[in-house]
Amino acid sequence: MDQNNDSSTDFILLGLFPGFRYPYLLILIVLLIYTIAFAGNALLILLIWLDSCLHTPMYFLLSQLSLIDLAYISSTVPKTVTNYFTGKKNISYFACATQLFFFLTLGIAECVLLTLMAYDRYVAVCNPLRYTVLMSPQVCLQMAAAAWIGGALTALVHTIYPMHFPICSSREINHYFCEMPAILRLSCVDKSAYEMVKLVTTILFLLAPFLLILSSYTLISLTVLRMNSQMGKNKALATCSSHLTVVSLFFGQAIFIYMTPSSSHTPEQDQIVAVLGTMVTPMLNPLIYSLRNKEVVGALKKMIRRKLLSR
Template sequence: MDKMNASLNIDFNLLGLLPGMKHVNLLVSAILLIYTVALTANSTLILLIWVDNHLHTPMYFLLSQLALMDLMLISTIVPKMTTDFFSERKIISRVACVTQIFFFITIGIAEFILITLMFYDRYVAICNPLRYSLNMSHRVCLQMAFISWAGGTLTSMVHTAYALYFPICDSREIAHFLCEVMAILKLVCEDISAYEKAVVMTSIIVLLIPLSFILSSYALIFRAVLHMNSPEVRNKALATCTSHLTVVSLYFGSAMMVYMKPSSYHNPNFDQVLFMLGSIVTPLMNPLIYSLRNKEVVSALKKVLGS
């Protein structure tokens, strides 16, 4: 117990955003602007889905959950990062570090699960529309949301436990702008090769299997779309599917490049760029992709602004 308490009292030094980069203040200013727009856009999207009866459908319910996750994900990272930058105090306790790791992994994996489940909504709507109301009932949507949050939480608890209980060597410098599991494990004194294999296995389960599932299903969806007689319905279906696939590529692409490479191939600065793409830029892109290309959302926004 004394050893555990001593371990929890360790402080880390976050080296910050792209150490050695010139004019990093411009990058931080851009990130703050992205954060502000992402908060506004995702909050607006959640509000519109809540107040407009026309958006009380399974697709928009799942989209509101994705917007909520985006809000939480970017808020887990940006406030701490910008506070460290402007205060020039980049110290974080191990308890706070583990807390950030827990929420980051929980929300990140919950988003992967939810995005995978969102394909089912599109698959049923396009390929089997007569059974849509039965297969995508309110109860099913709630179960999808629960599975996403529960899956993220349970997986995060396992990885957070490893980050909490591994002994840390003398070096306390984390080459990152946030507490991230793989960056923390570089400071561990013990052999973590078994854990790295577990990370690869988790990545296969969380990333590759859902991605292959999504791509194979979308092959069926596109085949059904191309056989539609109405050009208007076909274009609307293609627009929705394209939006979903854009989100899939943003999330899965950056995560695969971070977590499915051997540790010896990791470049700290390149990993930071990937993290910014997946956890800062993507929460901004999601509401823009789903709202600007969606007439129903634009109509709901005009209605709210008009009233």
């Protein structure tokens, strides 16, 4: 504690896999992932903003997903990298609470947004005649606002509540960022009341959205099977498969961390799963949507063509 000039209220982040034998290699991989994720999501947002062909509800929601992923990976990686290069592992109480708040806000907002994206695909495939009404620009803005505001309000509760638990042991957090389960391990008081609040929240914002997404895609699959046009089937399956891949990546790791008992997995396992959620998924999302989407690839080609002609 003293060597880092920490105050008595500071936490110590032990970092990403502190026992790893090749930390330089690890930090280089993290920086590479961050660069790809930042560039990919920023490019996707830019393409959707510039290309009028992508000014549709589906791509508006996708741009919101990319914005969330940009902020999501930026809420953890810069601090991790800074701590590594400076050799300082401390994080103040306020900074830890702030990081936890933004991390939870973005995570919950992504859960809601992925559910809304599944609803968008359901309306497009199963109720196409009412699509322009059910997914009007006003409705899309309301959906995005609901995801962000709902995430922020819920995150506020889950930041204030656990951060006020007394720390009964070492202030060392065996993680590379301030995550709720890692912080709760530092407290030795009875947390049963908070665990109930946490359970209700995970059901509302994790399990229920996941079940709604599965229901949407079950109905979509039944509708697709009844289609006569093979081209229509292929187009519906292409857009839906991209979203399902993203859903599997994001919800899989979130369910493991927040819906299984903390005693059933080690801090090292938590870190591996957290890396998948906070780094790998934001990096893969734009690649999944761009490489498997002809409209996005077409918009990228048009932008490159314009740049070349302008020279």
